Amino acid sequence: MFGLSYKILFFLPIFCLAFAKNSTFSLKTTKCQFISAKNELFCDSYKGNKTCEAIIDSLPLNFTLFAIGEFKATAGQIPLTWFRLFPRKIDNTGWWYYKHMREENKKMSLHSKDKVSKYNTGIVVVDSLCWNQMAQVIKSSSTFDVIQTERYNYGIFAKPFYRVKMIGTLEIL
Ligand SMILES: *[C@@H]1O[C@H](CO)[C@@H](O)[C@H](O)[C@H]1NC(C)=O
Ligand SMILES: *[C@@H]1O[C@H](CO)[C@@H](O)[C@H](O)[C@H]1NC(C)=O
Ligand SMILES: *[C@@H]1O[C@H](CO)[C@@H](O)[C@H](O)[C@H]1NC(C)=O
Secondary structure, X not given: OXXXXXXXXXXXXXXXXXXXXXOOOOOOOEEEEEEHHHOEEEEEEOOEEEEEEEEEEOOOOOOOEEEEEEEEXXXXXXXXXXXXXXXXXXXXXXXXXXEOOOOOOOEEEEEEHHXXXXXXXXXXXXXXXXXXXXXXXXXXXXXXXXXXXXXXXOOOOOOOEEEEEXXXXXXXX
């Protein structure tokens, strides 16, 4: 006990000094905007910003706001990276889960053209190179929230709600 409090007392002034010295220090959450008129996706986060050409791949209903989930990746010869998208309910009372409403086998995400398949829907970045750089920006969010998301369909034994880590937002303009 004594050893721990001694360490805290020793390090606290060093932390304070480091923060005070860097007056530009700020927490930054990822913010993306899909600009429909230009077919462009703009993302801004801790590591700066990035713009890529993008398209909407059959999003259900006319959702305009999404929570961006954690970074996801597969290894292998052609590594794929993506982020799940959780739509804000139209009546603004909460968030839906990332599975496509009414079609539970469809998953909503922000991904590159390489991941396009009949199981994926969402916002698609056309150029793989641009996507790689954009994914680095998106995942650099320095804050996150834990939100409750609701499944549209669920069986008797399935949970209706899932808690997910949200690293930012995506808005459709
Ligand atoms: C100061 O803050 C900026 C971000 O605003 C960060 O990029 C930089 O690494 C920080 N420098 C130090 C010494 O912590
Ligand atoms: C995007 O980043 C560039 C380079 O750091 C900066 O000059 C520009 O102001 C940023 N744009 C926005 C809209 O934040
Ligand atoms: C789309 O959004 C508008 C308002 O933004 C709303 O009036 C309309 O009912 C929505 N359409 C559907 C199919 O949900």
